[in-house]
Amino acid sequence: MSEKEPREYELDGRPIVCSHCQKSRFLKGAALLNTSTMTFLGLDWANRSAITLMCSRCGLIQWFAEPPVAKET
Numbered sequence: 001m002s003e004k005e006p007r008e009y010e011l012d013g014r015p016i017v018c019s020h021c022q023k024s025r026f027l028k029g030a031a032l033l034n035t036s037t038m039t040f041l042g043l044d045w046a047n048r049s050a051i052t053l054m055c056s057r058c059g060l061i062q063w064f065a066e067p068p069v070a071k072e073t
């Protein structure tokens with residue numbers, strides 16, 4: 001599956017909207033976090049990867065420990 005096309009996502013039944021420009025289309029990415037970073041952030045209960053969604057309009061990146069669900073379009 002290509003991640004080149006911006007898509008709409010939701011998490012916990014709520015649509016994800018860019019907190020800066022209010023757009024709802026994002027490019028999905030993943031970031032691997034090393035253990036020291038996770039400990040520093042107090043997130044060592046989570047696994048070592050996080051999902052990032054980059055706003056296709058303004059480029060703001062939001063981080064998610066839970067994977068957001070892509071909406072069917």
Ligand SMILES: [Zn+2]
Nearest residue numbers: 018021055058
């Ligand atoms: Zn935006």
